[in-house]
Amino acid sequence: MKKFISPGSWFAFAYPEEWFEFSEEADCFLFYNPEKWDGNFRISAYRDASSSFGDSMMRQALKASGSKLSKVGRWETIYSAESFTEQLVEYVTHRWTIGCGQTCVECSFTEEAQSGKALGMVNALIASLEILQPRDTFHNQFIPVRVSEVDLIESCYATIEELGMKIFKERFRDFDYNVRLLQKLTQRAELTEQLGADAGAVMGVVLCALLTESIEGLEWNTYVNGKVEAPVLMYGTTCVARPMLLFGKQGELLTEVAMTDIVDEIRARIEEAASC
Numbered sequence: 001m002k003k004f005i006s007p008g009s010w011f012a013f014a015y016p017e018e019w020f021e022f023s024e025e026a027d028c029f030l031f032y033n034p035e036k037w038d039g040n041f042r043i044s045a046y047r048d049a050s051s052s053f054g055d056s057m058m059r060q061a062l063k064a065s066g067s068k069l070s071k072v073g074r075w076e077t078i079y080s081a082e083s084f085t086e087q088l089v090e091y092v093t094h095r096w097t098i099g100c101g102q103t104c105v106e107c108s109f110t111e112e113a114q115s116g117k118a119l120g121m122v123n124a125l126i127a128s129l130e131i132l133q134p135r136d137t138f139h140n141q142f143i144p145v146r147v148s149e150v151d152l153i154e155s156c157y158a159t160i161e162e163l164g165m166k167i168f169k170e171r172f173r174d175f176d177y178n179v180r181l182l183q184k185l186t187q188r189a190e191l192t193e194q195l196g197a198d199a200g201a202v203m204g205v206v207l208c209a210l211l212t213e214s215i216e217g218l219e220w221n222t223y224v225n226g227k228v229e230a231p232v233l234m235y236g237t238t239c240v241a242r243p244m245l246l247f248g249k250q251g252e253l254l255t256e257v258a259m260t261d262i263v264d265e266i267r268a269r270i271e272e273a274a275s276c
Contacts, residue, residue, distance in 0.1 A: 014128040039111035054099025061097040073127025100131040145220035149231040156205040175214040200247035208243040238273035
């Protein structure tokens with residue numbers, strides 16, 4: 001099983017290895033198996049200053065037609081189901097509302113009406129749910145890279161590639177060429193003029209993205225530690241680079257360090273991890 005921690009550490013749960021997170025509407029997280037679809041699982045959370053907010057949301061959900069109390073693991077939930085037809089196929093959407101203090105979590109699972117095979121697994125997923133209060137958080141957790149961090153990586157990559165075109169009329173090519181291009185960008189005022197204090201973090205993300213394209217076995221993870229939530233580069237179970245910090249917290253080392261030295265350091269960590 002894999003673990004998902006929501007942005008802001010509002011909740012966490014375990015989900016199957018063959019499931020992945022996909023883009024969905026804001027503040028709603030979508031998971032399913034892209035190889036063999038057996039249903040869509042969606043989860044979202046809400047908070048209020050009142051310590052009874054979760055209970056009030058459950059009472060409200062219980063008023064809906066067909067809703068009932070249902071125990072899933074340690075959680076008391078409000079469960080309901082609704083059928084619908086799309087392109088001559090009948091589907092059913094199961095819904096659960098779980099209240100806990102200032103936080104309310106809503107889950108749904110949509111599957112073909114005649115299937116029913118994955119519902120037991122979804123119940124186990126909900127049973128694994130951890131709901132946190134505003135004062136709580138997770139510490140030192142490495143989880144599969146989230147859509148929010150994938151979006152950040154892609155945005156950084158596009159920003160630096162566009163800047164390379166703007167200044168030098170050059171796009172990314174092979175790895176060594178790309179490292180030289182990044183090195184040239186560190187010496188240009190346009191980099192910090194456009195990105196400010198984020199310049200170092202953006203360049204670190206892009207350097208690590210280029211490494212994932214050239215070295216087999218490198219994977220992105222999301223690192224969660226209190227208020228810190230950031231993409232990190234993993235080789236197996238070893239973190240080999242924290243791109244947001246490669247050039248100092250404010251990018252103060254950006255103009256001082258040779259890109260090739262940073263690459264050599266990361267490659268050395270990869271070799272060490274591979275030998276373990």
